[in-house]
Amino acid sequence: MTDMSSIQKACKNYEQDLVLHYYGESSPEERERIQAHLQGCPSCSRFLDELRTVLPLTVKADEPPESFWESYSRELRQRLMTAREKNAWWEGIFSFLRPWAVPTLATAVVLILAVTLTLTRGTWHTRDLPPKEEALLEVLPIAENLEFYTSMDFLDSLDLLEDMGGADSGSA
């Protein structure tokens, strides 16, 4: 066991190359270059040795017994069967939306709408209000203009008086 501070450092330029070299991921030219460097660099050699010691320790292989794999396959088959049944149900639903069915359904909807609108023409109301409220809505604009009509009547009366006054003075 070594102290944390004594951790072996490699040459900065070679660090990543050494890691990849450890995993056998360097090209033949790189391998040659690294080998040549390692021969003259004890720090990088120790770094590589450390990788060879530490990295295999991190692998913790699990070897489950045969019974585990039997139950694994059995459970998964069951789960797959449930998924298949679910898929079949959805496929049944979506079978209505096949390419030929979409325009057919759309045409049918348009036809039904056209027939309905033709047969019920004149019986449609913009608002479905009870008769009392409907009557009130008709009266309301007249009531709002009542004041105007009253003032118009008043002016008519003035004109009439004026005419009458004019007629009296003419006769005098």
Place this chain on the structure above:
Amino acid sequence: MGTGRPEELGDETLVTLAQKGEHKAFEELVERYKQKAYRIAFDFTRDREEAKDLSQEAFLRAFTHLNGFDQRASFYTWFYRILVNLCLDYRRRGQRVSWQPFEEHDGKTAEKNEIANPGPSPDREAMSGEISRKIGAALNSLPPKQRTAFVLKNHEGLSIREIAKIMQTAEGTVKTHIHRAVLALRQSLAELV
């Protein structure tokens, strides 16, 4: 399956047959990849039951999305991507399982081993448990992408190119992830050297 025994067919053919609704074809893919899938899931969870659930879930997802798989990538690259994403989600959800030797949570195995072999002394066992715990903690402390690249390289022996495809990233990025993960692990596990 009219084109031969499933175990003799390549992944590509099996996928095509499975897409046409041949159940046996997908079951053969499961048989072919279940152990590798389990091992990867175990590398992330360090728990037998969790690894089983995650790897089975990955197969289920692959099955339900199989018709959307256009075979531009190989089946295992596509499948491992599903699996790795599930494993990363598992970690993100914070369900970290402590690193324990199996004997501690598999009573039957421990019992069997005891009968067949008296095993290591309690001191030695405790020490091995402690080392195991430290390694588990060191791996857990790696950022998700570093850990994924490291596990796929160090534990599964996949090539940088395969890992890049699975992680949908550049090969250079994978190299950097592995390099950083190795340095971090060396730092954390220096006392074991």
